Amino acid sequence: MRIIAIANQKGGVGKTTTAVNLAASLAAEEQRTLLLDIDPQGNATSALGVAREATPAAYDLLMGGAKVAEVVRPTPAPGLDLVPAGDRLIGAEVELALSPHREARLKDALSIGVEEYAYVLIDCPPSLGLLTVNALAAAHSVLIPLQCEYYALEGLARIMEAITLCRMSLNPGLQVEGIVLTMYDMRLNICEQVEQEVRRHFPHAVLRTVIPRNVRLSEAPSFGKPVLLYDSRSSGAESYLRLAKEIIDGATQSPR
Numbered sequence: 001m002r003i004i005a006i007a008n009q010k011g012g013v014g015k016t017t018t019a020v021n022l023a024a025s026l027a028a029e030e031q032r033t034l035l036l037d038i039d040p041q042g043n044a045t046s047a048l049g050v051a052r053e054a055t056p057a058a059y060d061l062l063m064g065g066a067k068v069a070e071v072v073r074p075t076p077a078p079g080l081d082l083v084p085a086g087d088r089l090i091g092a093e094v095e096l097a098l099s100p101h102r103e104a105r106l107k108d109a110l111s112i113g114v115e116e117y118a119y120v121l122i123d124c125p126p127s128l129g130l131l132t133v134n135a136l137a138a139a140h141s142v143l144i145p146l147q148c149e150y151y152a153l154e155g156l157a158r159i160m161e162a163i164t165l166c167r168m169s170l171n172p173g174l175q176v177e178g179i180v181l182t183m184y185d186m187r188l189n190i191c192e193q194v195e196q197e198v199r200r201h202f203p204h205a206v207l208r209t210v211i212p213r214n215v216r217l218s219e220a221p222s223f224g225k226p227v228l229l230y231d232s233r234s235s236g237a238e239s240y241l242r243l244a245k246e247i248i249d250g251a252t253q254s255p256r
Helices: 015-028 043-047 058-062 087-097 102-109 130-138 150-169 189-201 215-223 235-249
Strands: 002-006 033-037 080-083 119-123 141-147 175-184 206-212
Touching: 002 015, 002 130, 015 033, 015 043, 015 080, 015 119, 015 141, 015 175, 015 215, 015 235, 033 043, 033 058, 043 215, 058 087, 058 102, 087 102, 087 130, 102 130, 130 150, 141 150, 150 175, 150 189, 175 189, 175 235, 189 206, 206 235, 215 235
Parallel strands: 002 119, 002 141, 033 080, 033 119, 141 175, 175 206
Antiparallel strands: none
16 A cells, blocks of 8 residues: 655646546556545545535544544546545634644554555645644655646755655655656646756656646536546546556656
8 A cells, every 4th residue: 555645835737636546547547546635625526526514534544533434525537535624624724733742643544444445545735734734644655746847847846855854753664656747738838847847957857748738627627527438538637547557667866
């Protein structure tokens, strides 16, 4: 069983899109998967057709009121289960700040009850607050979605620094699963420039698979489905299937 936090403190980089569609693609590869939504916005929850106000939910798991088996919900994707965000997660940052052992609440919660899964993916908030810190403390590795634009490069340095700090104080074994380039548009020079720059600085961390801009990826959440169930032949669905296979194979070094 491998726990992967999907994190980037910058919003709008395709983090939740990656969490939902990678989870569904891993499940399609016969890897039973659990997606844990700890983003108070609850976009991963609604993208899989589960009501945002669902209870019990991730809040109950974090604050010690429920076990994994009590908060898990089935999804439209076979082999993929979900721990929904829930409305009460909005106040969790404040409550965690006042709680003992606050950085390891999620790690403790996931210590039992997830053995049946091959992968546990954690969709983090677009920040480096206590919810993301909990995910980094609980995870074996971090997958970093990176939008192909200039400002994304500045945000990458911050998440890398956060991973380093987490290794030093909370989770010495934390690894970088990889950097996945998202929203790639071959018509734009900036996308190619960002790709070259990131691959030059992180030659062994950037994954081969690149996620293109794709209308189907944007449409699928409104139907409560991952893109694999919405349009399996779309470039978005095919890209996330390739990403899932790359994650499973552990291949991170070959150029695209």
